[in-house]
Amino acid sequence: QKEVEQNSGPLSVPEGAIASLNCTYSDRVSQSFFWYRQYSGKSPELIMSIYSNGDKEDGRFTAQLNKASQYVSLLIRDSQPSDSATYLCAPRGDNNDMRFGAGTRLTVKP
């Protein structure tokens, strides 16, 4: 079992729709969770971090965390073509190791 699992996609949504990106992780002691966006050929950039169970909203982005289910998700509302990228999920464990998933490729069609 991979430590961090994400659906590789591609996930295709129409402009204006909600994109839902999911991530499961195996390390039960993971305490903090990060979502990064990576455009093709570029380096990852931080979108959001979440530390507590529940939802955290930042503009069009909402991160959802359920530690009991070892599940974290990212919702993108009113998706724009500029949101087309690969989204990386990265839980950080108690030993401070940050583990990255392979990412979900999102395409937003105009």
Place this chain on the structure above:
Amino acid sequence: DGGITQSPKYLFRKEGQNVTLSCEQNLNHDAMYWYRQDPGQGLRLIYYSQIVNDFQKGDIAEGYSVSREKKESFPLTVTSAQKNPTAFYLCASSVRNRETQYFGPGTRLLVL
């Protein structure tokens, strides 16, 4: 301008050659990291350093070496022992080892 710089953007390595990738940050961050990214895969940790003159191996350290003589610099050497070096190399830094990591623009290494 504050940030993390990596050079060169592209690097070509010949068989049996050691090459060094540069990473510099002016964010006054304590911790620095090197990752490798292969197509369709997540980032894998090569080495990290929490303070000057100290560094630890990550998951795939074999064939690589690093130094941390200055807080702002964390160069990575890809040695001839690394038999499959073609990848996208990313340097990151954080305030401390428990904080959010920020990435440089990356270096793409290709083998001739």
